[in-house]
Amino acid sequence: MKNILVAIDFSSVTDKLLAEAVRLAKAFGSALLLVHVAAPEPSFVGDAAGPQQFRDRRAKELHEEHQSLARFTKEIESQGIHVKALLIQGPTVEMLQEQAAITQADLIIAGSHGHGALHHLIVGSVSEGLLRKANCPVLLVPARP
Numbered sequence: 001m002k003n004i005l006v007a008i009d010f011s012s013v014t015d016k017l018l019a020e021a022v023r024l025a026k027a028f029g030s031a032l033l034l035v036h037v038a039a040p041e042p043s044f045v046g047d048a049a050g051p052q053q054f055r056d057r058r059a060k061e062l063h064e065e066h067q068s069l070a071r072f073t074k075e076i077e078s079q080g081i082h083v084k085a086l087l088i089q090g091p092t093v094e095m096l097q098e099q100a101a102i103t104q105a106d107l108i109i110a111g112s113h114g115h116g117a118l119h120h121l122i123v124g125s126v127s128e129g130l131l132r133k134a135n136c137p138v139l140l141v142p143a144r145p
Contacts, residue, residue, distance in 0.1 A: 001028040005105040007096050007126070008036040010068060013111030013143040020141050021109050022076060030106070031082040034072055035099050036065055037092040062087065093129035105136050112140040 006021045008014060025032050038061075069085040076083040088095050100108055112127045130138045 001030050001106040003033065003103050003105045003107075004030045005033045005035055005096065005100050005103060005108045007092075007108060007110040007130070008034050008069065008072070009111060009126075010036070010065065011111060011143065013141055016143075017109060017111050017141045018072060018076070020139070022079060022081060024107070024109070024139075025076075025081045025083075026079070032076060032084075033099065033103050033105070034069055034076075034083065034085040035096060036069055036085075036087045037095045038062060038065060038087060038089045040089050040091070092126050093133060096126075096130060097133055097135070100134060100136060107136060108134055108138045110138060110140055112142050 001024070004021060004024060006017060008017070021032055021034075024030060066087050069087055073083050073085045086099065088099070096108065096110075099105070108130055110127050110130055127138075127140050131140075
């Protein structure tokens with residue numbers, strides 16, 4: 001197993017996700033690609049905030065996410081693991097699939113949040129989408145023990 005793609009969403013499962021990715025990378029001598037798919041820009045801006053306020057707030061969020069990915073990368077590199085990080089925007093499942101194909105990922109690791117049936121019905125599930133559409137094995141790390 002040469003390449004492992006790790007889907008980072010900065011949720012409560014992120015620490016467990018990274019620990020599992022590091023464990024597997026050490027066991028198999030794998031490289032890691034940390035991928036965060038940021039929400040795509042909306043096609044409109046609501047009345048509550050003007051376009052500049054929205055852009056400023058979104059730029060700050062993306063900067064913070066980028067800094068977090070850089071911190072994760074540095075921590076993992078210090079353990080002797082080859083790691084890269086990528087922050088992209090778009091539909092989450094499709095973007096993760098695309099990056100897995102580009103990097104020839106042998107495994108995708110993602111978090112499973114267990115939000116419940118109503119949330120799943122309304123919003124859908126990234127983990128389910130990956131399980132259905134990925135061209136390589138998917139390891140789901142549960143948020144809850």
